[in-house]
Amino acid sequence: xxxxxxxxxxxxxxxxxxxxxxxxxxxxxxxxxxxxxxxxxxxxxxxxxxxxxxxxxxxxxxxxxxxxxxxxxxxxxxxxxxxxxxxxxxxxxxxxxxxxxxxxxxxxxxxxxxxxxxxxxxxxxxxxxxxxxxxxxxxxxxxxxxxxxxxxxxxxxxxxxxxxxxxxxxxxxxxxxxxxxxxxxxxxxxxxxxxxxxxxxxxxxxxxxxxxxxxxxxxxxxxxxxxxxxxxxxxxxxxxxxxxxxxxxxxxxxxxxxxxxxxxxxxxxxxxxxxxxxxxxxxxxxxxxxxxxxxxxxxxxxxxxxxxxxxxxxxxxxxxxxxxxxxxxxxxxxxxxxxxxxxxxxxxxxxxxxxxxxxxxxxxxxxxxxxxxxxxxxxxxxxxxxxxxxxxxxxxxxxxxxxxxxxxxxxxxxxxxxxxxxxxxxxxxxxxxx
Amino acid sequence: xxxxxxxxxxxxxxxxxxxxxxxxxxxxxxxxxxxxxxxxxxxxxxxxxxxxxxxxxxxxxxxxxxxxxxxxxxxxxxxxxxxxxxxxxxxxxxxxxxxxxxxxxxxxxxxxxxxxxxxxxxxxxxxxxxxxxxxxxxxxxxxxxxxxxxxxxxxxxxxxxxxxxxxxxxxxxxxxxxxxxxxxxxxxxxxxxxxxxxxxxxxxxxxxxxxxxxxxxxxxxxxxxxxxxxxxxxxxxxxxxxxxxxxxxxxxxxxxxxxxxxxxxxxxxxxxxxxxxxxxxxxxxxxxxxxxxxxxxxxxxxxxxxxxxxx
Ligand SMILES: Nc1ncnc2c1ncn2[C@@H]1O[C@H](COP(=O)(O)OP(=O)(O)OP(=O)(O)O)[C@@H](O)[C@H]1O
Ligand SMILES: [Mg+2]
Numbered sequence: 001x002x003x004x005x006x007x008x009x010x011x012x013x014x015x016x017x018x019x020x021x022x023x024x025x026x027x028x029x030x031x032x033x034x035x036x037x038x039x040x041x042x043x044x045x046x047x048x049x050x051x052x053x054x055x056x057x058x059x060x061x062x063x064x065x066x067x068x069x070x071x072x073x074x075x076x077x078x079x080x081x082x083x084x085x086x087x088x089x090x091x092x093x094x095x096x097x098x099x100x101x102x103x104x105x106x107x108x109x110x111x112x113x114x115x116x117x118x119x120x121x122x123x124x125x126x127x128x129x130x131x132x133x134x135x136x137x138x139x140x141x142x143x144x145x146x147x148x149x150x151x152x153x154x155x156x157x158x159x160x161x162x163x164x165x166x167x168x169x170x171x172x173x174x175x176x177x178x179x180x181x182x183x184x185x186x187x188x189x190x191x192x193x194x195x196x197x198x199x200x201x202x203x204x205x206x207x208x209x210x211x212x213x214x215x216x217x218x219x220x221x222x223x224x225x226x227x228x229x230x231x232x233x234x235x236x237x238x239x240x241x242x243x244x245x246x247x248x249x250x251x252x253x254x255x256x257x258x259x260x261x262x263x264x265x266x267x268x269x270x271x272x273x274x275x276x277x278x279x280x281x282x283x284x285x286x287x288x289x290x291x292x293x294x295x296x297x298x299x300x301x302x303x304x305x306x307x308x309x310x311x312x313x314x315x316x317x318x319x320x321x322x323x324x325x326x327x328x329x330x331x332x333x334x335x336x337x338x339x340x341x342x343x344x345x346x347x348x349x350x351x352x353x354x355x356x357x358x359x360x361x362x363x364x365x366x367x368x369x370x371x372x373x374x375x376x377x378x379x380x381x382x383x384x385x386x387x388x389x390x391x392x393x394x395x396x397x398x399x400x401x402x403x404x405x406x407x408x409x410x411x412x413x414x415x416x417x418x419x420x421x422x423x424x425x426x427x428x429x430x431x432x433x434x
Numbered sequence: 435x436x437x438x439x440x441x442x443x444x445x446x447x448x449x450x451x452x453x454x455x456x457x458x459x460x461x462x463x464x465x466x467x468x469x470x471x472x473x474x475x476x477x478x479x480x481x482x483x484x485x486x487x488x489x490x491x492x493x494x495x496x497x498x499x500x501x502x503x504x505x506x507x508x509x510x511x512x513x514x515x516x517x518x519x520x521x522x523x524x525x526x527x528x529x530x531x532x533x534x535x536x537x538x539x540x541x542x543x544x545x546x547x548x549x550x551x552x553x554x555x556x557x558x559x560x561x562x563x564x565x566x567x568x569x570x571x572x573x574x575x576x577x578x579x580x581x582x583x584x585x586x587x588x589x590x591x592x593x594x595x596x597x598x599x600x601x602x603x604x605x606x607x608x609x610x611x612x613x614x615x616x617x618x619x620x621x622x623x624x625x626x627x628x629x630x631x632x633x634x635x636x637x638x639x640x641x642x643x644x645x646x647x648x649x650x651x652x653x654x655x656x657x658x659x660x661x662x663x664x665x666x667x668x669x670x671x672x673x674x675x676x677x678x679x680x681x682x683x684x685x686x687x688x689x690x691x692x693x694x695x696x697x698x699x700x701x702x703x704x705x706x707x708x709x710x711x712x713x714x715x716x717x718x719x720x721x722x723x724x725x726x727x728x729x730x731x732x733x734x735x736x737x738x739x740x741x742x743x744x745x
Contacts, residue, residue: 003539011520011531015520018523267516269519272514272518272532
């Protein structure tokens with residue numbers, strides 16, 4: 001029984017590796033799509049930069065404050081800032097070349113200063129032209145702008161030349177103001193203090209001592225860190241996407257195995273196999289074995305490619321990784337047999353099998369990682385075999401987890417392979433057609 | 435060697451095989467004849483153990499096949515109607531695989547493959563991919579693949595279909611060689627002349643039923659006429675000749691007149707033709723050409739069913 005089994009398995013492998021074009025597609029397609037998804041979803045980790053939002057500034061004021069603001073926007077790592085005239089800015093936003101344009105009007109510096117100390121004074125306006133198709137970025141840019149304007153205006157007010165003039169001005173006007181007496185007193189004390197502070201700083205500057213920078217700043221910084229279990233292990237978008245696309249295309253291969261068997265039913269080859277003294281176990285078992293081996297081969301090639309080109313590492317248990325790959329390969333082989341057992345005609349079966357596979361792949365998190373799924377969907381998809389495979393591959397690659405994290409996926413996938421296989425053997429129609 | 439009794443198989447409402455019985459002794463060649471859809475392939479599949487009959491039995495050397503792995507299957511070589519080969523690998527690789535399915539080791543296979551390729555005249559093409567073969571070459575390889583394990587009973591399901599006359603002759607020579615080696619052949623076809631050339635006995639089936647099972651001579655006896663005498667009259671016209679006068683002559687079974695050509699069915703060429711020709715001359719119908727032909731077995735089917743074997 002062993003010799004026929006080996007001969008049949010070897011024949012399938014030979015057919016697989018001889019068909020160069022199909023082989024290339026089986027490997028090239030997941031590499032191409034995996035590279036794309038990997039790049040989109042975070043790529044190889046540290047080296048990626050967030051894309052900058054294109055922004056234009058129209059400075060009609062030319063004051064210290066307005067120049068300070070444009071300089072700060074230019075330095076911001078979230079923005080790609082350029083200056084422009086009002087017409088240019090309008091045109092650029094309309095054409096979608098810039099997401100937002102700010103217009104700093106004439107007299108903004110002085111007006112902002114007045115409004116800074118006196119809420120009752122008229123507030124100057126910063127015109128914002130924005131591309132309505134980028135509403136979300138608009139909110140972010142507005143936040144960034146507020147930070148920089150506050151910083152620039154307060155800095156200028158607390159010790160810039162405009163600020164000094166403003167302080168003296170406001171002090172002079174304070175007597176004629178309609179403000180209640182107690183507030184007047186407080187504000188006067190504040191402004192006198194500021195005046196004195198400025199005098200001290202001027203003396204410092206004259207004597208060459210470094211002046212502390214002054215002005216309001218956003219009082220915190222955001223420090224981002226992706227959380228993975230091992231120290232120094234970084235999320236690698238390619239690790240996930242290569243696993244995902246590998247799983248998808250290998251399941252497609254499984255479909256082809258099933259369709260191949262269905263097609264073979266109508267050929268003389270099937271009769272020839274049936275006429276030989278072979279057990280059903282040998283016939284289906286050899287096909288499953290060759291399918292599992294080719295699936296394992298494709299997974300290995302894909303991860304080798306991802307390792308060499310994108311630096312994907314098996315950061316966790318290597319045995320776990322291999323175990324998940326092997327269990328998934330078995331599951332795929334059994335899936336192919338099941339398709340052959342349940343399918344009627346090859347044509348009708350292929351369409352249905354492809355749609356089913358795409359759903360499994362999508363819900364299993366092969367396209368988009370399941371951690372971006374809403375909570376209910378994350379819970380729901382734990383019943384899907386591709387999810388186990390994805391979780392197992394994620395765990396042993398970029399999450400850097402040990403064998404224990406792969407054990408459950410391995411057990412579940414193997415169990416699934418057994419169930420599929422048993423169903424296939426039970427439901428397989430052995431009789432030839434005619 | 436082979437004994438088939440009252441086989442029945444239906445697909446839904448279609449009764450594909452309806453009580454077929456046949457026998458083939460060791461070394462005998464049996465023709466299984468019938469038009470498209472008669473149930474030939476279904477019968478062969480049941481004999482080979484590929485299909486479970488609804489009822490009836492198949493005995494090979496007096497024993498029914500017991501399960502998929504029954505070693506008795508080694509006695510059977512099946513040449514399927516559809517080419518049973520993997521096109522993407524070479525002829526030898528195909529044969530190695532099929533030999534291995536019967537548990538032959540590498541040396542045994544190599545010897546059997548050389549012999550089989552030699553027999554079908556493909557020794558030179560063994561290393562070539564099957565997809566590059568012509569239809570006739572594939573048919574021959576399809577035959578070779580059934581011979582490797584040296585089966586005693588060969589089930590040949592239309593092994594010459596779609597093959598040009600030259601390849602057909604080559605296959606026939608192969609089959610005759612096998613016959614001489616004492617193999618038992620069940621030869622399925624819808625070509626009467628093929629069966630006439632090769633078979634000792636013929637089983638004719640139609641709509642799943644056996645309508646005749648006889649030797650060549652026996653079938654010939656079923657024919658209404660043994661010979662057809664074709665007479666071309668001078669001037670190519672039969673003025674004044676009444677067919678019923680001819681039909682009244684001894685031995686004449688049928689008369690057809692087509693312009694100046696007479697087709698006269700007779701029972702015995704030697705006994706009956708002189709009287710007919712003499713009568714024609716005496717009654718003023720001189721002729722320019724006379725030919726005679728043995729009636730073809732093709733007409734047996736027509737006689738039995740009122741339909742032609744091939745439409
Ligand atoms: N798998 C099947 N399902 C339904 N009907 C079938 C099947 N196989 C055969 N039949 C029917 O059984 C009948 C006999 O078919 P079979 O193939 O045995 O005929 P055949 O004599 O071999 O014909 P041919 O000369 O065309 O090969 C036909 O009516 C055919 O339509
Ligand atoms: Mg047939």
